Structures are given as structure tokens and as C-alpha cells.
Amino acid sequence: MSGFDSSSETSRRHWPDARGRYGAFGGRFVPETLMYALDELERAYRESQSDPVFQAALADYQKHYTGRPTPLYFARRFTEHLGGAKVYFKREDLAHTGAHKINNALGQCLLAKRMGKRRVIAETGAGQHGVATATAAALLGLDCDVYMGTEDIERQKLNVFRMRLLGARVISVDSGSKTLKDAINEALRDWVASVGDTHYVLGTVHGPHPFPMICRDFQSVIGREAREQILDMEGCLPDVLIACVGGGSNAIGLFHEFLDEADVAMIGVEAGGTALTPGMHAARFAGGAFGMLHGALSYVLQDEYGQIGDTHSVSAGLDYASVGPEHAWLFQSGRVQYVYAMDQEALDAFQLCSRLEGILPALESAHALAHTTKLAPMLPRDKVIIVNMSGRGDKDVQQAMRFILPEEGDQP
Numbered sequence: 012m013s014g015f016d017s018s019s020e021t022s023r024r025h026w027p028d029a030r031g032r033y034g035a036f037g038g039r040f041v042p043e044t045l046m047y048a049l050d051e052l053e054r055a056y057r058e059s060q061s062d063p064v065f066q067a068a069l070a071d072y073q074k075h076y077t078g079r080p081t082p083l084y085f086a087r088r089f090t091e092h093l094g095g096a097k098v099y100f101k102r103e104d105l106a107h108t109g110a111h112k113i114n115n116a117l118g119q120c121l122l123a124k125r126m127g128k129r130r131v132i133a134e135t136g137a138g139q140h141g142v143a144t145a146t147a148a149a150l151l152g153l154d155c156d157v158y159m160g161t162e163d164i165e166r167q168k169l170n171v172f173r174m175r176l177l178g179a180r181v182i183s184v185d186s187g188s189k190t191l192k193d194a195i196n197e198a199l200r201d202w203v204a205s206v207g208d209t210h211y212v213l214g215t216v217h218g219p220h221p222f223p224m225i226c227r228d229f230q231s232v233i234g235r236e237a238r239e240q241i242l243d244m245e246g247c248l249p250d251v252l253i254a255c256v257g258g259g260s261n262a263i264g265l266f267h268e269f270l271d272e273a274d275v276a277m278i279g280v281e282a283g284g285t286a287l288t289p290g291m292h293a294a295r296f297a298g299g300a301f302g303m304l305h306g307a308l309s310y311v312l313q314d315e316y317g318q319i320g321d322t323h324s325v326s327a328g329l330d331y332a333s334v335g336p337e338h339a340w341l342f343q344s345g346r347v348q349y350v351y352a353m354d355q356e357a358l359d360a361f362q363l364c365s366r367l368e369g370i371l372p373a374l375e376s377a378h379a380l381a382h383t384t385k386l387a388p389m390l391p392r393d394k395v396i397i398v399n400m401s402g403r404g405d406k407d408v409q410q411a412m413r414f415i416l417p418e419e420g421d422q423p
């Protein structure tokens with residue numbers, strides 16, 4: 012396991028440092044009352060990492076409940092259509108609840124149990140992390156409250172109902188823009204007052220240290236499996252890894268295992284939205300700047316006064332004004348390349364993958380696929396790309412219907 016040896020300068024896999032920094036990024040910028048909670052969490056997490064009983068329980072749930080390992084799938088028709096590098100999908104869409112988010116939610120809820128907490132809280136935007144947390148809480152018998160902006164509650168009625176079916180309480184947040192950013196603020200506020208018996212399950216690799224590290228480590232199972240699987244299927248490491256980047260958890264989950272492999276290129280794909288003008292996208296590296304949001308230093312979409320900017324993406328999971336601090340560091344150091352795909356490109360890739368492979372990708376994952384359709388044709392046929400299929404697209408069918416009018420039997 013990784014995360015704590017900050018003495019090694021040679022490996023990128025040993026970050027963050029003792030202060031929770033990834034170079035100039037990350038850290039812990041929270042009210043004094045939360046410092047104790049974050050210290051306690053970091054301590055408990057370290058202990059759990061070397062506790063064979065905890066690790067065995069996690070592995071057991073991953074295997075029998077989540078359905079891990081998820082397959083690595085050679086997308087033959089998709090590859091042939093593009094006419095270049097071989098494209099493999101890492102099938103996180105086949106994990107229980109249909110996305111990678113369960114990896115983190117399950118890990119953190121197990122950690123909450125170990126810490127003797129009886130209640131978990133979470134924030135959610137589109138509802139995917141809320142559903143994953145409500146699921147893990149039901150499994151482990153924890154009370155669960157999910158903060159969600161009233162705007163999002165209105166847009167995501169199905170996921171709200173799902174969370175309630177799973178026994179969670181959905182608490183509406185009516186402040187600010189009434190979306191994810193405000194839900195995170197409210198969850199942090201709750202945690203200040205409830206930390207004695209409550210754990211905050213943060214949904215991506217953002218927030219104050221140690222959250223980005225904990226979430227990354229629980230998601231890194233994706234890359235560890237992918238390495239074994241590709242060695243088994245191709246006899247070599249992949250040439251390129253591609254993943255979409257919202258907060259960045261599915262991407263770092265795939266990348267982390269390979270960070271020290273100089274020959275493995277990595278590409279994170281952000282949401283280009285409808286245009287790269289303020290308010291129309293969520294491409295933090297293309298349009299953002301150094302700044303702070305939700306307790307961490309990173310890249311942030313903001314105006315000249317540091318006010319957090321509005322964002323847009325056809326996919327709710329990529330629609331966030333900041334990005335995990337480890338990605339900011341990987342961007343600055345040049346280890347990972349960050350690009351963006353536009354709404355329309357993602358919708359096109361969504362249809363192409365559905366028709367050629369019989370797999371409806373999440374619109375988030377479709378951003379990674381969109382970039383793959385540009386890159387694969389430019390590479391020779393013996394090169395290998397792994398795309399992280401972060402989630403399934405069933406949740407996005409209604410959204411897609413607003414933009415796509417499929418014709419019967421229409422071939423790409």
C-alpha cells in the first residue's frame with residue numbers, strides 16, 4: 012500500500028508529503044475544529060493500512076459484494092473502427108452500483124466502522140456518490156445523511172429516490188448555487204458539529220488532507236488489477252492510459268500504479284462543455300488558475316477576484332470548478348497530459364461505443380472515449396491503450412435523449 016513514505020524523492024507514488032502537499036498543491040485549509048477530526052482520520056487510516064483484519068475484510072467485500080476484479084476487455088470492434096492502437100476498456104461500469112465510486116465509498120465506510128462511528132455523511136452532485144455511500148452504509152448498518160443542492164435534487168429525482176430506498180436521508184441545500192459546491196460546504200459544516208460519532212465520506216480525490224490520499228488509495232485497486240490483466244493478455248505494460256477527470260478519482264485510480272513507469276503515457280480528459288469561455292465548461296487546466304477550494308490548493312475555475320466560476324458539462328460528474336491536488340501536481344510536473352473533450356464529442360463517442368460494443372458508457376467515461384477516438388488512429392496497431400470505463404451509461408439515457416435522435420439501424 013502507498014501513501015506515507017514522504018522520504019523517497021524518487022517515486023511519485025509516495026506522495027503526498029507529511030503536510031499533505033503534492034508540491035505546491037493540496038494541504039489542509041479548514042477551521043480549527045476540523046483539524047482534530049482530520050488528524051484522527053489520518054491516524055485511523057494509517058493503522059487500517061497495516062491491519063490484516065481490515066485489509067482482509069476490504070478484499071472480501073471487493074470480491075463478493077462489488078464484484079472485483081472488474082474485467083479488462085479488448086474492444087475489438089471499437090479498435091477496428093478506429094484503425095490504430097488496440098483499445099482496452101477497464102470495466103468499472105460492471106462494479107456494483109455501476110461505477111468506480113463504490114470503491115471509495117465502501118473503503119471509507121469500512122474505515123468509519125473501524126473508527127467506531129455510527130453515522131456517515133456525504134455530499135453529492137448528480138447523486139452517484141450519494142448512491143454509492145448510501146449503498147455501503149446499508150451494507151454495513153451505518154446511518155447515512157446525504158447533502159444535495161435543491162437544484163440537483165430537482166434534476167436528479169431518480170437518484171434521490173434510490174438513496175431513500177437505500178435508507179439514507181437526503182438533506183437539501185438551498186444556499187449559493189444550490190449545487191455540489193454548496194453541498195460540500197454544508198457537509199463540512201455538519202462534520203464540524205458531529206465529528207464525535209460521524210465520518211464524512213468525501214467522494215473524490217479533493218478536500219483537505221488526508222481525503223485525496225485516502226480516496227486515491229481505495230481507487231488504486233483499478234490500476235493494480237489493470238496492470239496484472241494487461242500483462243496477462245498482452246505480455247507488456249500499456250502504452251497509454253486514458254481517463255476522464257472530474258475531481259479525478261477514477262483517473263488517479265487507474266494512473267497511480269503506473270506513475271513510475273516512464274514508458275506509460277497518461278492522459279486525463281476534462282469537460283470542454285460547449286465552449287472554452289467562462290461558465291461554459293469545466294476544463295480547469297485549460298481555463299483555471301492556482302487557487303483554493305474546499306480546503307485544498309489546486310487549479311480552480313475562478314474570476315479575477317477569486318470568486319469560484321460557474322461550470323457546465325453535459326455530464327454531471329465532470330461539472331466541478333476544481334480538480335484534485337495530485338492532478339494539479341501531475342499537470343505541473345508534466346507527468347500526465349490533460350486535454351478536454353467537448354459535450355458534442357462525448358455524445359458522439361457515447362453513441363459510437365454503444366453501437367460498436369454494446370456498452371452504454373457513462374457520459375463522463377464518454378469524454379475519455381472521445382479522446383481515444385482522436386488518439387488511437389494516430390498510433391500503430393501494436394500500441395495498447397487502456398481507457399477507464401468509469402461507469403455505465405444507463406443513468407444518462409434521459410440526458411442523452413435530449414441531444415440524440417437515433418435512427419433505426421443507423422450505422423456509424
Ligand SMILES: *Cc1c(COP(=O)(O)O)cnc(C)c1O
Pocket residue numbers: 110111112139140214215216255256257258259260261262328329373375376401402403
Ligand atoms: C463521478 C463520476 C466521475 C467523475 O469523478 P472522478 O472523481 O473524476 O472519477 C466519472 N465517471 C463516473 C461514471 C462518475 O460517476
